[in-house]
Amino acid sequence: MVATPTQVLAEVFGYPAFRGDQQQIVEHVTAGGDAVVLMPTGGGKSICYQVPALCREGTGIVLSPLVALMHDQVAALQMVGVRAAALNAAMSFEERRSVEEAYAAGQLDLLYLAPERLSSPGTIELLRQSKIALFAIDEAHCVSQWGHDFRPDYLRLGALAVEWPDVPRIALTATATPATHREITERLHLEQAKHFVSSFDRPNIRYQIESKGQVRQQLTRFVRDQHAGEAGIVYALSRRKVEQTAGWLRDAGVDAVAYHAGLPAAERLAAQTRFLREDGVVVVATIAFGMGIDKPDVRFVAHIDLPKSVEGYYQETGRAGRDGDAAEAWMAYGLADVVQQRQLIEGGDGDEFAKRNQISHLNHMLELCEIVHCRRQYLLRYFGQELGEACGNCDVCLDPPKLWDATVPAQKLLSTVLRTYNERGGRTFAAGQHIDVLRGVGSERVTQLKLDELSTWGIGADLSVAQWRGVVRHLLATGQLESQGEWGVLAPTEASKPVLRGEQQVMMREEVVARAAGRSNAKKQAATADLTEAQAEVFEKLREWRLGEAREQGVPPYVVFGDATLRGLATHLPRDAEALLEISGIGQAKLERYGEAVLELLSASV
Structure with missing residues (x-):
């Protein structure tokens, strides 16, 4: 009898219920449907393909760029009784052959591959040797050619729809703008897929x-x-x-x-x-x-x-x-970060379209800061x-x-930028030089270029360097200024004209350096924030035990049990195996592996 998704979730992974859109996604893919899943980091994307892979006949193929972490991902699955393996370049020939033989014999539930492996000789032939339950394309935003993390190998993944038209495919990512979402759909040939867009909010x-x-x-x-x-x-x-x-x-x-x-x-x-x-x-x-x-x-x-x-x-x-x-x-x-990023983009190998795209990304990032x-x-x-x-x-x-009216300082800065251009033969300078002009700071270069003869010389001495840098950043973020070329020289834009004419007000935050914001639970770590003193003591004992188990098995502590499971144990103090299974994160495999030791530790702690 084939297990249902809910049974797999409880018995294998130890979770009592799906979260958010997980159940809809799992049921859709289990039934053979394609899906595009946009879900924030920590939202439980892996459950969306792991559970269907265990419910369907065959092996689930997971395409992921995370070669360095495949070992831990596979170890976590093996810990709960899932027959999982990976194929990557870091493995020995004998290890790879063993995995390939297990796959061909139908002895794997999940197989992790890096996308570039599909270009390796023999990989497609290997995949043809056994039945495939589904394809999961993780970090699917990497297919976006003008995105922030483009990987050329992802462009080949659209061919999966041609080679295996009857195998469901699920593409997942945590970072996709509407434009990237469209690219994922088009490049992976998922036009007929059902789309699941969860909230991107991470309120914690x-x-x-x-x-x-x-x-x-x-x-x-x-x-x-x-x-x-x-x-x-x-x-x-x-x-x-x-x-x-x-x-x-x-x-x-x-x-x-x-x-x-x-x-x-x-x-x-x-x-x-x-x-x-x-x-x-x-x-x-x-x-x-x-x-x-x-x-x-x-x-x-x-x-x-x-x-x-x-x-x-x-x-x-x-x-x-x-x-x-x-x-x-x-x-x-700081402002130097903006200049440095612009220099890296201008000096990069991309064409003009790619550079404009990168500048646009940077401007949005600066806007978030300001x-x-x-x-x-x-x-x-x-x-x-x-x-x-x-x-x-x-x-x-x-x-x-605290906001202040920076309209007049903005006008002074924009006027200085215009004057260095118009009165100095088309030359303009980076932010530091303009700030020196506004504050009336002399130097050999200033004298040589006769910048002290500009009408804006010294008219901004009432503001500090940090405040002027704040004005520059704000005008860059709001599009009244742009930074150009290798040296990050400043140039006004069309959007600066309403400010210069006094038709648009510039309101910006006060420049406060090194403002420290405390946390409501700063004195108490998040893991034990809601526990009583006695419960926190049990939690720490469990954590110490978990660390010993993890070291012995060569896996991260969270693969044994997550903090949420330890908190559940410390709070409810289960006395028997049945009660242990009520704790989120404890399924049948972990009960058999750890149940006796956990019950013994809890008994000694009461």
Whole structure:
């Protein structure tokens, strides 16, 4: 008798009920339908293809770019009794042959492949040797050629519809604007698929963005004072800054490791393994780290450089709080970040269309930083969703910025930019030079170029450099200024004319550097925030036991049990096997593997 989706969910994965759209998606794919699924990170996308694969005849083929994490994903499935395996370049010839033989013999429920493997000789022939239950295309936004994370190998996945027209396909992603959603549909030939678009909202994540001052001190204060002993990810733009930042944090007493593509493979693996399998480790990384991170108890994601796009920012911050507990997304950014990103784009290899697309992405990211209303409303609107009222869980909602009328300073700045162009033979300069003119700061270069003869010389001495940089950022974000060329020179746009004529007011936030925002539960870690003192003590004992089990088996602790399951055990203190099965996250396989040990530990704790 074939198990129903609800039976598989309970008996294999130990969950009493589906969440959100999961049941509709699972039933649709199990019945043989194609699906496009847009669901936020932590929303439970994997259940949407794992359960149908177990309900249908054959092997579910999962196409995922996450080669580095396939081992843990497969281990988690094997832990609950699912016959799962992966094929990737990191495996030995003997390991690959063993998996191929198991697949051909129909002995696998799920097989994970990287998309580029479909181009390898023999892969298509191998897949033809056994019945396929479904194709799951994870991180499907990678098919978007002008998106933030394009992967050429994804373009070949549309051919699956031709080769296996009767096999259901499900494409899943957490980061898709309406335009990317259309591209996924068209490029993967999913025009007849049913579309499931969940809310992009992650209400448990608090968004906080501040101006970059002494970023070393800002980051250290945020990590050490607000997230001591908690797991987190810090993103930096360059490899050098990654290593420097990890050093800063270690000097401040934080257990931090560095991760970037330039490190030896063994060092990268060691850093990733420590982060995934130990508690309270902070990894400092370039964006090469993180896609598909399954670690559910990441309590914060921090950016010390401006991300390249809202999509990238949303995906990276979404790696926090996958377990649904309180988490935080913190970022410090400055004008230099904008200039640096523009220089990277201008100096890149893409054509003009690609560069304009990247500039557009960057401008939206800057706009998110500069807005004076709810950040979550902006994020959701960017992905095509409206949030009726302010979220109450971002820095703008919790500590509304003081606004000031920056119309006159904006006019002064725009006038200076125009004058350096019109009165200096078509020349203009980067932000720093214009700010020096406005503040009347002399130098040999100023004298040489006769900038001190401009009518705007010294008319902005009443504002600090930080405030003027804030004005520049705001005008860039709102489109009155643009940054051009390798040196990030400023140029006014058509949108600046109403400001210059006094027809449009410029209201912006006060420039506040290093504003610290506390958390309502800052003194109590998220994992134990709702537990009594006695329950928290049991939780810590369970966590210590879990860590020992995980080390013995060579898997991350969350593969054994997630924090939510440990909280359920600490709260309800089940006394027998039947009661254990009532705890979310405990299915039949885990009951058989861990039930006796857990009951013994709980009994000793009462």
